[in-house]
Amino acid sequence: MPIYGKCFAPTPCGNIVIMVIFQKTKVLQNNEDVFMQLKVVGVGPQKTGTTWLDRCLREHPQLCFPQGTKETFFFDERFDKGWSWYWTHFRYCMNSQFCAEIGPTYFDVPEAAARLYRHNQNCRIIITLRDPASRSFSLYLHYKLYGELRCEFHEAIMHMPRIIESSRYRMHLGRWLEIFGKEHVLIILQDDIAAFPGQVLKQVYNFIGIDNVPLPVLAEEHVNIASYTVFPSLSRFCNSMANFLRGRRLHSPVNFFKNLGLKRIYTSTSGVLPKLEPDIRRNLIEEFEPDIAYVEKLLGRPLTGWRRVK
Numbered sequence: 316m317p318i319y320g321k322c323f324a325p326t327p328c329g330n331i332v333i334m335v336i337f338q339k340t341k342v343l344q345n346n347e348d349v350f351m352q353l354k355v356v357g358v359g360p361q362k363t364g365t366t367w368l369d370r371c372l373r374e375h376p377q378l379c380f381p382q383g384t385k386e387t388f389f390f391d392e393r394f395d396k397g398w399s400w401y402w403t404h405f406r407y408c409m410n411s412q413f414c415a416e417i418g419p420t421y422f423d424v425p426e427a428a429a430r431l432y433r434h435n436q437n438c439r440i441i442i443t444l445r446d447p448a449s450r451s452f453s454l455y456l457h458y459k460l461y462g463e464l465r466c467e468f469h470e471a472i473m474h475m476p477r478i479i480e481s482s483r484y485r486m487h488l489g490r491w492l493e494i495f496g497k498e499h500v501l502i503i504l505q506d507d508i509a510a511f512p513g514q515v516l517k518q519v520y521n522f523i524g525i526d527n528v529p530l531p532v533l534a535e536e537h538v539n540i541a542s543y544t545v546f547p548s549l550s551r552f553c554n555s556m557a558n559f560l561r562g563r564r565l566h567s568p569v570n571f572f573k574n575l576g577l578k579r580i581y582t583s584t585s586g587v588l589p590k591l592e593p594d595i596r597r598n599l600i601e602e603f604e605p606d607i608a609y610v611e612k613l614l615g616r617p618l619t620g621w622r623r624v625k
Contacts, residue, residue, distance in 0.1 A: 322464050322465060322466035322470055322474040351405055351408070351414050352414065352435050353416065353431070353435055353438050354378075354415055354439060354523065355378075355438065355439040355440075355441065355523050356416050356417070356418060356431060356440060356441070357369070357415075357416070357417040357418070357419070357441040357442075358419070358421040358422045358427070358428075358440055358441070358442055358491065359417075359418065359419030359420060359422035360419055360420075360422035360443075360444075360450070360481050360482070361419040361420065361422075362445065362450050362457060363419070363505050364443045364503075364505040364508045365417050365419040365443055366385065366417075367508060367534075367536075368417055368508075368519070369417040370533055371516055371531055371533065371534050372415060372417070374531035375525060375526075375528060376412075377412055377413055377525045377526060378413055378414075378523075378525065379407075379412040379413065379414055379415065380415055381405065381416055382404055382406070383404075384404070386416075386417070386418055386419070386420065387401060387416065387418065388418070388420060389401045389416075389418075390418060390426070390431055391418070391421055391424040391427045392420070394426070394430060413525070415523075422442065422481060423477070423480060423487045425490060428491055428494050428495075429494070432495060436495075437499065438495070438499065439499055439501070439523050439524075440491055440495050440499055440500045440501070441500075441501050441503065441519065442488060442500060442501070442502050443502075443503050443508070444484060444488075444502060444504055444505065445505040445506075446618075446621040447482035447599070447606055447607065447621070448482075448591070448600050448621070450482050451472075451478050451479055451481075451482045452468060452591040452596075452599075454478050455468050455471050455472070456588070458475065458478070459471075459589075468591070468595065469595065479599075479602070482603060482606065483606055484606040484607075484609060484610055485605055485606045488502070488613075489609070501519065502613065502614065503518070503519070504614075512534045512535055591625075593624050593625075596624055596625065597624050600621070600622050603621075604622075607622065
């Protein structure tokens with residue numbers, strides 16, 4: 316019988332055997348540059364508006380994104396699957412389109428930056444940023460939503476250091492700038508997305524070098540409405556199953572259940588969501604002060620809201 320710590324929720328079933336039958340499709344040769352090359356990658360970090368960016372850019376006719384999924388996790392978790400596996404996600408792209416991906420988990424992974432640079436030194440990198448204290452707490456809620464954590468925030472950051480470490484902008488943002496150069500990196504703020512979505516999207520179009528097409532309707536929409544898990548074990552199980560299927564490029568069944576509303580069974584948007592306590596937020600702001608100052612200097616603008624104890 317496995318023993319689970321105070322922070323981590325068990326899956327509802329101990330041993331599960333799953334049989335999946337699918338038709339094998341023809342894949343590309345295991346050569347990353349023969350057929351395709353990534354034009355632009357949004358590298359996150361998580362909980363900074365990357366879903367909005369993904370949905371908006373997918374509407375642009377000159378861009379082609381992975382089919383059936385937002386994230387492939389190729390450059391961090393699944394690089395060992397090889398380029399054949401990766402490029403199969405783009406098999407329906409037209410020759411006139413540029414390949415692109417939004418991978419918010421790439422931000423704080425040094426190997427991801429190095430692998431992308433080896434693939435295409437001129438790749439356009441988009442980095443979305445948010446008040447690091449709020450971002451860290453939002454990431455904690457994200458892990459709770461999917462049943463990966465069941466403890467309070469102050470305990471969770473000890474069990475899952477990435478909650479804090481991925482908000483170290485000075486270190487991680489500095490790495491992307493050093494590797495790709497400032498001319499190939501665009502930094503946008505979630506605050507600006509919320510206030511001026513149309514202007515931000517036009518800025519992104521210009522940075523990538525694609526046509527300024529009419530803005531999609533969803534550019535003004537709010538995505539990823541905050542929710543919390545009602546059944547942590549079921550949530551964790553469903554998330555594990557989804558990752559298992561996506562790792563085998565079986566996105567259709569995942570999207571089917573997603574569109575069916577399966578997530579509504581174990582999550583809720585009603586009720587009171589957990590709040591970041593003022594004392595903890597104050598400590599986080601102090602912890603992230605070097606990172607806030609770094610971004611201020613880089614952008615040449617004050618970020619007073621990032622220091623506000625709300």
